[in-house]
Amino acid sequence: MSPRHTAVPPEVPAPTADGCKATREILDRIGDKWSLYLIITLANGVRRFNELRRGIDGISQRMLTLTLRGLERDGLVTRTMYPTIPPRVDYELTELGRTLLEPVMALVNWADTNKDVIAKAQQRFDATAESCCDSNHAAVQQRR
Known part of the structure; x- marks a missing residue:
């Protein structure tokens, strides 16, 4: 093998159907186009919804909402809503999201x-x- 290619370590367990499905679902979430942008954007701290929308070129309001909801469901992002007029909603990475x-x-x-x-x-x-x-x-x- 060339030095640029390394073998898979022997300690990697054989895949199981359940394990593969769960892993695929997680990778589908974090590997989609908008999730990566959001994770990187939130690396710098708390952001408001509209700040995220303005900062991520090409994302629609609906796609931003769906992506944030999915990241929140997976425990990667927290959503904090403040009862102000207009409502203020902040998002930030969780401890898991920071990892x-x-x-x-x-x-x-x-x-x-x-x-x-x-x-x-x-x-x-x-x-x-x-x-x-x-x-x-x-x-x-x-x-x-």
């Missing part, structure tokens, strides 16, 4: 470090795929 910052930031840093290498790999793949498709198309045209 997620290290692996999330490791993933963000990995993506940032490797974005150029990945872009080049995509360009090579796309050029090969286009070349392959062009030659297949030409072969089909010649048969007609």
Whole structure:
């Protein structure tokens, strides 16, 4: 094996159906587009709903509400509502949510470090795929 690839440690338990399902559901939650943005945004402390909405480009009010509700349900975010007019609602990471910052930031840093290498790999793949498709198309045209 090359030094860039490491084997899976032997202490990793064999997956079970229940374990895989639970893990998949958790990873689906934290791995979706908006959850990662929210977790990173809330890393800097308490934020109001509208502050989150303005700070996350492209998120709709409905999607922000649904994502925050899911993160709250999973115990990653707390919601504090103040009985003011208009109502004030604050969100922050829980202790459990803060433990997620290290692996999330490791993933963000990995993506940032490797974005150029990945872009080049995509360009090579796309050029090969286009070349392959062009030659297949030409072969089909010649048969007609």
